[in-house]
Amino acid sequence: MATFFYFILLPFFLSADTGILVASFGINYGQVANNLPPPTKVLELLSTLKITKTRIYDTNPEILKAFADSNVEIIVTVENQILNLLNDPQQAVQWVNTNIKPYVPETKITGIQVGNEVFTEIDSSLIQYLVPAMINIHNGLVQLGLDTNIHVSTPSSLEVLEESYPPSAGSFRSEISGVMYQLLNFLSKTKSPFWINAYPYFAYKNNPNQISLDYVLFNPNQGMVDPNTNLHYDNMLYAMVDAVTFAIGKLGFNGIEVRVSETGWPSKGDSDEIGASLKNAEIYNKNLLTRQMANEGTPLRPRMRLESYLFALFNEDLKNGPTSERNYGLFEPDESMTYNVGLSSFAKSSNPSTSISLTSSATRTKAAQKENQSMVNWMFVYLLISSLCAFV
Template identity: 40%
Template sequence: MGIGRQRGAATIVLGILELFLFRLATSQSFIGVNYGTIADNLPPPASTASLLMSTSIGKLRLYEPQPDLVAALAGSNISILLGIPNGAVPNLASSPAAAASWAATNIPTTVSVSAISVGNELLNSGDPTLAPQLLPAMQNLLAALPAGSTTKAYAWLAGRFLSKPSWRLLYVQISTVHSMAVLSASDPPSSGAFHPDLAGSLDPVLDFLHQNGAPFMINPYPYFAYASDTRPETLAFCLFQPNAGRVDAESGLTYTNMFDAQLDAIRAALDAKGYSDVDIVIAETGWPYKGDADEAGATVDNAKAYNTNLVAHLKSQVGTPRTPGKSVDTYIFALYDEDLKGGPESERSFGCTRQT
């Protein structure tokens, strides 16, 4: 896992991409991968597009517009979750014209765009000036979408009967991505509740999602749960490996992995607010293959176990204890390492491919 510094070299796929390349025969439309760009060693866009199209990955999350990569993906069956950086949110919130200009410039028509994420973990970004601008930016962007682009039936008919690539951009959802820090409680999962200090900003966003049929997007990382509790049984619980399970005394449900527990904590928080109809999308989740000396569990074996077991869990469509039989769109972090990120070594070590 990890990506080296030589551009244009052969790509070795490990973990999640190995699974998609060699074990899954059909496209997994509910499983995607994140493409981050805080790096100086990324392969050319055409090489990345070729790699993605050689797998059964059905979704790609971009944190900002990537015209060259999108152009290289033209005609593929890969849909895009298109991100808007936090720094661009004030401009979109400033006027409908600014949002219309962004949409006209950055929303591609040669690939399918399933959703647009206005910001990433913005409510917990540490910049309090951004929170009040989130909803206006989402509203302005929604109004700037092409006519008919938010109609599910129209999108299905176009995708079924029309051949022009430009018709593939139709049903576009507008949302934003949150960190698990939006929760004030998550253990046990039935106690899941949003942080009351965020209510002024988060509640209107939840209503926007409800009114427009858009999903709540979240970034859960069982790795960080393990980092704060490094018992062997916790590692097994986080890696989807055999364990005794954990009983939620309030609901009576038994959990056998942390991913389901985190997902159901979000579900409980949404239900408590009256938004049981709002779906959840996992915009990021992953496990680092390398870390500093004090970062327990950041190993190649654990990263591979988490990624492959997560995919097997999602592919089974067993769902979670609170929502059995319901699959959830999930984006795995990340396609490549991002060697320019600061912080601990683990921050630069989530990549699923390695250049040689």
């Protein structure tokens, strides 16, 4: 009798959204700096923070070797400047032979990003090489028996969209629609995700008088309702993701998952970089991680957890551009925290009094409330099973 009740309730027990286990999220490990700790120390930091996913912008052998036999999954990148070479299938196989094969399975390489924001590169000639390079890289993985656990994709900026507001109006720029169709066809056939670099910070900086700061920071706000779908959005990141999902659907591909390859907020900026501040960076990233812990999906796909990679692990002192470009890191190169979003009580903090809680100083979100309710449900089921077993 006890066994009967156990198996009746076990599926519910296992499928309950408990809110107890923190879902893994990713963080970008950029290296445009001359003062970063060695990869072995970076791995120690990620392990201390219990971060199990990272992305690098090359195939640095020192990093790939250092991450061997760890539990950290890593996505590597093919640099834009060699995309034309990979139009040759043999060159692509050689690239896989040199940059991937020697490190797996000891190093958990789970993805290859072919290029970075190629559709909006200054050198527009790169677009013609993108999809052929992706196909050749994938075929190289197949040829070497490495394709099972490694997806091939490419990250795009939101500038690939012609329209993004409201989200249901999302559509790709007409001049890239042909190549975009080829890309989506490849992703659909290989069951790979569409990655976007999405920064609500830039939207706010460019139009602070029209865009609510609370809306872009995930703070409580009235949000907006898409008039075509009646879906309610309480933050801009989810609206951006759904705009891309709608754009993908309009080209005939409805099953492709959209993931966020980069998002973040600068802790410092120039005088004309409105919104770039330590306070806003802490709020944005803390609220983002709270949503990640709650396994949230977007309004369009509420049951599919949105996978996001935060930018970035370190401040990078050699990056070009305005001050903000060098100040996206959660950590300084000496591994002290730029600010504390609550990742670990064991990591070195530049401000020991900073709260470890992932809950923002603002009112708790509905997602956090649902997380608490899920925990209550989980405990109820556990106690019910225990009682039934004891009774029988």
